[in-house]
Amino acid sequence: xxxxxxxxxxxxxxxxxxxxxQRTDMLTGLQLAVARREISVGFQPIVSPRMAQVVxxxxxxxxxxxxxRVPPSVFIPMAERSGLIGEIGAEVMARxxxxxxxxxxxxxxxxxAVNVSGVQLQEPDFADGVISLAEASGxxxxxxxxxxxxxVFFDADSSLIKQLASLREAGARVALDDxxxxxxxxxRLQDLPVDTVKIDKSFVSMVRTGRERLPILSSMINMxxxxxxxxxxxxxxTAAQADYLMALECDSLQGYLFxxxxxxxxxxxxxxxxxxx
Ligand code: C2E
Ligand code: CA
Ligand code: CA
Ligand code: CA
Numbered sequence: 001x002x003x004x005x006x007x008x009x010x011x012x013x014x015x016x017x018x019x020x021x022q023r024t025d026m027l028t029g030l031q032l033a034v035a036r037r038e039i040s041v042g043f044q045p046i047v048s049p050r051m052a053q054v055v056x057x058x059x060x061x062x063x064x065x066x067x068x069r070v071p072p073s074v075f076i077p078m079a080e081r082s083g084l085i086g087e088i089g090a091e092v093m094a095r096x097x098x099x100x101x102x103x104x105x106x107x108x109x110x111x112x113a114v115n116v117s118g119v120q121l122q123e124p125d126f127a128d129g130v131i132s133l134a135e136a137s138g139x140x141x142x143x144x145x146x147x148x149x150x151x152v153f154f155d156a157d158s159s160l161i162k163q164l165a166s167l168r169e170a171g172a173r174v175a176l177d178d179x180x181x182x183x184x185x186x187x188r189l190q191d192l193p194v195d196t197v198k199i200d201k202s203f204v205s206m207v208r209t210g211r212e213r214l215p216i217l218s219s220m221i222n223m224x225x226x227x228x229x230x231x232x233x234x235x236x237x238t239a240a241q242a243d244y245l246m247a248l249e250c251d252s253l254q255g256y257l258f259x260x261x262x263x264x265x266x267x268x269x270x271x272x273x274x275x276x277x
Contacts, residue, residue: 201235
């Protein structure tokens with residue numbers, strides 16, 4: 001028993017201590033950043049090839065920690081585990097709405113997309129919060145798109161479904177993010193309360209020359225269209241990919257080919273750049 005105890009102790013390697021300390025330190029830093037309202041927003045334009053213009057921006061959370069960018073893939077999961085995601089999500093939405101309000105008011109077919117985590121949807125007052133944020137900014141709910149991944153529907157309780165339904169009734173749209181990467185089949189799509197699918201960049205990156213046959217891409221787009229959904233492709237990096245997706249009648253395109261996510265002060269530039277791509 002003694003040997004086993006010793007073993008157990010030895011298995012706690014100094015590296016684990018370092019990792020633990022770093023994680024705690026990162027969490028403290030994130031708590032501070034949220035309290036000091038240092039979480040900012042990057043805006044990435046989304047282009048409609050049919051209208052040849054930017055029709056939407058996706059708001060993406062940004063954390064600049066003492067001059068160093070911490071990627072969302074690191075701090076968003078941490079925020080989801082620690083309960084900070086509600087505040088971060090509200091901050092991103094509020095800042096996004098305020099910043100884009102003038103651009104949105106110029107054309108009511110324009111919209112703002114924000115990412116919503118499943119943890120936020122578990123909060124019973126999520127829908128009310130969204131509605132008051134939109135009201136405060138003077139932006140109509142019909143100009144707001146909530147991006148969710150299909151995992152939020154896995155163990156969706158009735159409160160979550162009701163909240164999404166009431167937001168959709170009020171005019172907001174729901175987009176299924178990272179489409180194709182989850183576990184459900186294409187067939188399940190018709191049961192989900194969504195208006196748009198966002199094809200994950202892993203599928204878009206399969207287009208290399210533009211001359212290949214990619215039945216999975218066309219199936220996803222055709223299936224979504226036959227269900228009356230619109231389709232956005234993310235991670236479009238090359239002209240060949242854009243051409244391929246346009247030939248498949250993809251409704252909107254997003255990716256570095258058009259623009260990186262930019263700071264709110266550089267929206268005009270991003271629109272100009274995306275228009276020229
Ligand atoms: P996502 O929602 O799938 O967002 C798209 C990600 O792809 C963004 O990464 C964007 O910068 C990146 N991207 C855009 N175009 C291209 C491209 O052409 N090529 C490549 N390789 N990447 C491209 P980012 O900003 O690092 O965000 C990563 C993820 O973090 C997001 O993935 C989203 O899941 C999450 N996230 C970001 N902001 C928020 C937020 O405010 N709330 C929540 N809940 N999640 C967020
Ligand atoms: Ca997204
Ligand atoms: Ca995505
Ligand atoms: Ca993603």
